[in-house]
Amino acid sequence: MTQGSRLYFAVTVLMCAFVSINGVGLNDLLERASQLSDKLHSLSTSLTNDLDSHFPPVGRVMMPRPSMCHTSSLQIPNDKDQALKIPEDELLSLARSLLLAWSDPLALLSSEASSLAHPERNTIDSKTKELQDNINSLGAGLEHVFQKMGSSSDNLSSLPFYTSSLGQDKTSRLVNFHFLLSCFRRDSHKIDSFLKVLRCRAAKKRPEMC
């Protein structure tokens, strides 16, 4: 081998090693995060179905509009072209902001689940608890991703949740529970979509998965 080719080879090996060392870590982290967010959304969907099984028709009328969700103020991409234009760290901070915005409300849901006026309340209760655990795991995972990505600024949006109780009578409690859950279901889908876009963007080396 000539000097030049030897040098070229060494540089290539080093670069591959460097990239693989750094890239694989982030890849795996994002893969794991996507799995968690997938599970999060599936849980919320199944919870919604459980609730819908015995939902009073009057509740549908009473239901607040989705624009009343406390996270509706967050600016998110509304279609694919917009979403694919967003840089990775901004996508990540969107996901993290949404996730953070739901820790308090889920705690409220969790505490109210056991006393819902609903025949499936036990299932709902256990799934809500599982939801809480999942959120915590995902939050921690996204912290790792954030550190691994090494972006300079941490611009998380604050989406405060001011409601402390779901209502006084059992019907309004049930309706508000359903409403909160529907807001969460949608937001969990957003988080899942953003993370999966991030996952494929980072997985340049494994095109067969994307």
Added chain:
Amino acid sequence: MRNSGAVLILTFIAILTLQAAGVSPPGKPRLTSCRSPEKETFTCWWEPGGDGGLPTTYALYYHLENSETVYECPDYRTAGENSCFFNKNDTSLWVNYNITVVASNALGKNISDPVEVDVVYIVQPNTPEHVTAVVVHDEQGPFVRVSWEKPRTADTRSGWITLLYQLRVKQEKDKEWEEYNAGMQKYYNVFSLHPDKEYMVQVRCKPDHGFWSEWTQTTYVKMPDSFIPLKNSFDYFSINFLNLIMVFIFVFSVKLCLLPAVPGPKIKGFDKQLLKSGKSEEVFNTLVIQGFPPTTDYDNLLVEYLEVYDNEEQELVQDGKDLSEDCMKSKSPSDIDSGRGSCDSHTLLLEKCMDGREGSGSNQHQYSQHGETRWASTESSESQDPEPGSPESANGRGKTWPVVFPSPQPQPHHHYPVGAAKPAYHSVPEILNHLSPHAMSSNYHQLNHQDILQQERRFSKPACRHSQSYNQFNLDGIDTPAPGVAPSPSLEYVEVQRVNPENMLLLRPLSDPNREPEGSDCTREDYSKVKEVTSNNILLLQRDMSHQCVDDYSQADQCTTQQPPHPCKPAVHQSNSGMPQEAIRVMGNGYVDSTVLMPSY
């Protein structure tokens, strides 16, 4: 006036006529479904409610959740009849669409029920494309590799949509499909398909959160014939049969030619003929070996008595033969001889053991003076402290208990727990390590005997009172250089009065006037038989109920046994926490042998 009235009447008649003819305002349309194939566009379909006999037009109107602006469907054509197609520009995600369809005809209109739709929840991809199924030949056999491509419209490369695939396989004649999940990959290997059969393959996909697509068109694949040259079962059969025959031939030849014959039984001295014909005694007599077992004098087996060179004792000792069997056994330390180290054996030269040990000059002198006997050393050392209640009784040295687990005391005890793991007889050397240097050599052997005789002291039968001579040693007196105690030339018999809570043996000389006269039944109290061992490792000594004499010990009693109905004896040994447990094994003659079976910590 008359004209308007005429018009009215005419209209009325016309309506009636029309109704009689079957026309009416349109029925209520109904939105059947909305679907998005790639999360970028979506289509909604409706079904008409009935046109009322007149040409009816349909219009779809929608508004987004956070605005009141009503839009009409941008595209009625692309998706076909009774549909509305929303292109990319008109599609917003994570937003509710409120959609209604209005049917109108000449006679009126009808509005459908509104439907709320969020595009991300209605994703149903198109079917996968280009499904191929190819037979792959492998060493383990042929299998089918099915591969396909993603639906054209789905953008999986950017991660915008994630697709999961599923395929199903069956033969034409089968009723049920065999389904396989392929995850996110775009190929799948199907095994265990039957040779020379044709299979149908179909594939479909679904997004991570959405609906399954339709199945693809069937792809056919035919498995090849199997490559084993034997076409029919007869060949299989014949080959197996031939194999079996060859195996048999081989085994037989090996057995006949190669392997040696199995020899018949040959027991020396055993005459088969005699067995068949003769009496059994004759047959078995041949098996008797003369001279076995050795019929030597049993006495020789026992270790010789320990000869005591003290004038007083010698008479007593020589009466040993008159003593009961038990006493004999109690005298001899050989019962516990097994397993001892070389220095333990009294048959070995004692000098060997004395080498390297610091010994007090006096003791050594006494030792050599009395030759082999260990009694001498015993006697000399035990004469130090004949007083009862000696405080040094068990302080960290030779313990009151023959077994080696002393109560924890602030002496260098670190060896003790180690020794505790071994049986009693092993641990004797361990104790020695902690004896005071000058007392070591003599105390070593003294301790030996001490241990034994302590047992005897406890457990000897009343008849062995004579052997009290053995009890002379001062259990306290292991510590040879006891301060302030002058070795007295005369021996003082002592007996253990009791054990106080600090595990000290309180001795009382036999010449104590407080003692009961000898020969009375009460002396039986000196000796006790172990009745049982309680869980606290307390030996419950049995007192003979037959006599009624006053128990002089009673005032000193600290009853620690747990059986009140029993006459109390002071606890012989109380194990402290942390000490390993001992087990007491009662030997056949009423003596006990304390052995550590399983130390527990």
